[in-house]
Each structure stands twice: as structure tokens, then as C-alpha cells.
Amino acid sequence: xxxITQSPRYKITETGRQVTLMCHQTWxxxxxxxxxxxxxxxxxxIYYSAAADITDKGEVPDGYVVSRSKTENFPLTLESxxxxxxxxxxxASSKPLATNEQFFGPGTRLxxx
Amino acid sequence: AQSVTQPDIHxxxxxxxxxxxxxxxxxxxxxxxxxxxxxxxxxxxxxxKYFSGDTLVQGIKGFEAEFKRSQSSFNLRKPSVHWSDAAExxxxxxxxxxxxxxxxxxxGTKLSVKP
Numbered sequence: 001x002x003x004i005t006q007s008p009r010y011k012i013t014e015t016g017r018q019v020t021l022m023c024h025q026t027w028x029x030x031x032x033x034x035x036x037x038x039x040x041x042x043x044x045x046i047y048y049s050a051a052a053d054i055t056d057k058g059e060v061p062d063g064y065v066v067s068r069s070k071t072e073n074f075p076l077t078l079e080s081x082x083x084x085x086x087x088x089x090x091x092a093s094s095k096p097l098a099t100n101e102q103f104f105g106p107g108t109r110l111x112x113x
Numbered sequence: 114a115q116s117v118t119q120p121d122i123h124x125x126x127x128x129x130x131x132x133x134x135x136x137x138x139x140x141x142x143x144x145x146x147x148x149x150x151x152x153x154x155x156x157x158x159x160x161x162k163y164f165s166g167d168t169l170v171q172g173i174k175g176f177e178a179e180f181k182r183s184q185s186s187f188n189l190r191k192p193s194v195h196w197s198d199a200a201e202x203x204x205x206x207x208x209x210x211x212x213x214x215x216x217x218x219x220x221g222t223k224l225s226v227k228p
Contacts, residue, residue, distance in 0.1 A: 033216075042203060042220035043157075090156055101147065102216060104156035 003027075006091050006105040013081050014113050021076045021108050023091030031094045032074040033058075033102060034066065036087040043090065049074055050096065081112045115140045117206050119219035126194050127227045134189040134222050136204030145207040146187040147216075148178055152200045160202075163187065174198070199226045 004025040013019050023032065034046040035058075045058030047066040055066050063085060065077045074093075078085055088109050092102040116139045126132055138144055145164040149157040161172025168180040178189045187204060204219040 040220065043218040045216070092157075101159040101162060102157075104149075104158070106156045107154075 004091060004093055004103055004105040006089075006108050008108060009106065010109050012111045012113065015082060016080050019078045019081050019110065021078075021089055021091075021110070023074045023076070023105060025072055025074075025091075025093040025103075025105075027093060027103070028071055029093035029103070030071065030096045031102075032068065033092040033094075034064070034074070034076045035090045035092065036060065036085075037090060037107070038087050046076065046089075078110075081110075083112050086110060086112045115144070115206055115217050117204050117217050117219035119202075119204055119222050121222045122220070123223045123225065125225040125227060128196050129193050132189075132191045132194045132198070132224070134202050134204075134224070136187045136189065136219060137185050138187065138204075138206045139185065140206060143182070146178075146180060147205040147207070148172065148176070148187070148189050149203045149205060149218075150174075150200050151203065151221075157203065160189070194224075194226055196226045196228065199224055 007022045030051050033048045035043040037043050044060045046064050047058055049055045049068045052068050052071050068074050088107050090107045091105040094100045094102040118137045120135050147162045148160040150160050151157045160176050161170050163170045163180045171177050176191050180187050201221045201223045203221045205216050207216045
């Protein structure tokens with residue numbers, strides 16, 4: 001089905017482990033985004049990508065790495081997970097104009113023990 | 114820096130009553146404004162957006178919002194709330210000419226609906 005999917009939907013990991021969250025969209029949108037959602041903070045942008053092989057930092061990039069070798073995929077990696085990275089992570093995509101809405105995936109709930 | 118303020122963290126209304134959720138933004142020029150809704154355990158869905166023209170915009174699910182430049186506000190309204198409207202609502206601003214990364218969200222307002 002067309003849309004934006006995230007995997008896994010739930011993940012429990014331990015401090016210091018590497019974790020990769022996957023995001024896949026079928027619309028061929030050029031822009032993709034990663035947000036984290038925490039109580040009291042709303043959604044905060046981690047990284048975004050304007051096209052394949054073009055990525056840029058958002059508001060809270062520390063501790064995260066992204067790549068975008070294909071337009072449809074935008075994985076987010078926590079190289080050494082910390083408890084403060086326990087959060088719900090949302091991926092989004094959009095066409096390349098600021099007036100265009102962002103389409104959100106269902107989210108990944110990550111717990112770091 | 115641009116910012117979005119949603120003054121109400123949690124609002125409870127009775128089913129059938131009217132609703133207004135407040136949103137104020139801080140930006141020197143005309144921003145692009147959005148309202149998103151998040152149902153429990155779900156991602157965000159766009160309700161409506163404003164970027165030019167008529168300052169009263171209509172959205173999905175019977176929602177509307179009014180852009181008031183003088184008050185730097187973009188309040189969301191619905192004349193009669195349904196139980197299915199219980200969710201969290203986020204106001205967001207995008208900057209004209211800015212990169213697509215510049216979508217700034219408010220912290221959200223959680224809406225509860227009493228039967």
C-alpha cells in the first residue's frame with residue numbers, strides 16, 4: 001500500500017547498544033524528516049533530508065546519525081543509545097515546498113533501559 | 114527565533130459543545146500555519162493549513178481556523194464537538210523561503226470530550 005511506514009513499531013534496547021529505526025515512503029517525496037516526541041516538548045526535529053544523499057541537522061541531532069541512499073528510505077541510527085533517547089520517533093515526508101503538508105508515519109516507541 | 118505557543122495543555126469539553134484551541138506564533142513575516150491532530154497511538158494528520166488569501170480556512174472533520182495577523186494567532190475552532198474528536202492537537206509554523214526543516218511545532222493541546 002502507498003504511504004509511509006516505520007519499523008519496528010516498538011523497540012526495547014539497553015544503554016550503549018546501536019539501534020536503527022527504519023522509515024519507508026512510497027510517494028517519492030523528496031523531503032523526509034525525523035522527529036522525536038516527548039511529554040512537555042511536543043515534536044522536535046532531529047534530522048531532515050532534501051533528497052537522496054542530502055541531509056541536515058534539526059533542533060536535536062546529538063547522538064543520532066542518518067543516511068539517505070535511496071529516495072524512499074530514511075533510516076535513523078542511535079549509535080550508542082542513552083536513556084534520554086527513550087521517546088516516540090516519527091518519520092515524515094513531503095513535497096519540496098514550505099506550503100506542503102508533511103505526512104507522518106505511525107511512530108516507533110523506543111525504550112532504552 | 115520562530116516559536117509556537119499553545120497556552121492550554123489540556124481542555125475538556127462536553128460532546129456537542131463548541132471548541133476553540135489557541136495558538137500564537139512568533140515570527141516577523143507572514144508564516145505558513147498548520148494544525149495537525151494526533152489520535153492515541155497514531156501519527157499526525159493534517160487538519161488544515163493557511164499560507165495566503167482568506168484568513169478563515171476550512172479543514173477536515175468540520176474544523177476551521179482563523180489567522181489574525183494583529184494578534185499573531187491561528188486559533189482552531191469547531192462548532193460542535195464529537196466524542197471522536199478526543200485527541201491531541203498541534204499547531205505548527207513553517208517559514209516562507211526557509212528550508213523544509215523549519216516546521217516548528219507547539220507543545221500540543223490534549224482534548225478530552227465528556228459524554
